[in-house]
Amino acid sequence: MSASESIIVPSSIADAIAKQANAELPNEACGYLAGIDNRVELGIPMRNVDASPEHFSFDPAEQFAALKTAREAGLSLIGTYHSHPETPARMSEEDIRLAVDTSMYYAIYSVIEKKLKVFTVDAAKNVSESRVELLDAARNAR
Amino acid sequence: MNVTINGKNDTVDGAMTVLDLLKLKDVEAPDMVSVQINGEIVEKEKFGATQIAENDEIEFLYFMGGGSRSASRVSCAGKGK
Numbered sequence: 001m002s003a004s005e006s007i008i009v010p011s012s013i014a015d016a017i018a019k020q021a022n023a024e025l026p027n028e029a030c031g032y033l034a035g036i037d038n039r040v041e042l043g044i045p046m047r048n049v050d051a052s053p054e055h056f057s058f059d060p061a062e063q064f065a066a067l068k069t070a071r072e073a074g075l076s077l078i079g080t081y082h083s084h085p086e087t088p089a090r091m092s093e094e095d096i097r098l099a100v101d102t103s104m105y106y107a108i109y110s111v112i113e114k115k116l117k118v119f120t121v122d123a124a125k126n127v128s129e130s131r132v133e134l135l136d137a138a139r140n141a142r
Numbered sequence: 143m144n145v146t147i148n149g150k151n152d153t154v155d156g157a158m159t160v161l162d163l164l165k166l167k168d169v170e171a172p173d174m175v176s177v178q179i180n181g182e183i184v185e186k187e188k189f190g191a192t193q194i195a196e197n198d199e200i201e202f203l204y205f206m207g208g209g210s211r212s213a214s215r216v217s218c219a220g221k222g223k
Contacts, residue, residue: 094209
């Protein structure tokens with residue numbers, strides 16, 4: 001599986017990410033995006049074990065639990081998300097350095113911009129911004 | 143040897159450690175990977191010493207982390223894969 005130029009995100013999941021980001025201020029919030037190919041079907045909030053306004057890490061045991069949750073729903077882990085409480089929605093040097101899974105989407109929600117952007121990172125650490133197609137609930141239900 | 147890797151049936155030849163398996167699966171940064179075998183997380187220091195056994199259920203996931211400091215520019219916007 002490799003990430004593509006666009007990603008489909010239900011508005012409800014984008015809204016939930018924004019809500020989580022605000023709820024976990026001043027710290028960064030984080031989670032997984034589960035779905036099929038480039039379509040997100042499920043957001044899985046994760047605990048930021050760093051509990052920091054400037055950094056986040058997942059707990060490995062929770063990662064495997066999230067993998068199980070996704071798999072049981074017939075989905076794959078296709079991306080992660082985290083918030084930037086006080087900086088724009090773009091990949092920081094640290095985000096790029098730690099983006100080692102080139103098959104994943106990396107979503108960033110900026111609290112100050114109120115904006116969600118999604119990126120991919122290749123093995124040479126080139127960053128590409130993916131077009132986010134927000135899917136409203138009514139269309140999603142069809 | 144029959145094993146399950148990330149939920150899919152697979153076979154590996156002969157004796158193999160977790161580290162060997164990660165290399166076989168082209169994992170570029172084994173030190174950035176968490177491995178679980180039969181529901182138990184394998185400590186990174188033991189990747190080279192832990193042998194894969196018949197019917198093992200092996201999962202591996204990349205470390206996920208980042209930070210909002212040092213926001214940098216997108217160098218290759220629009221490049222798809």
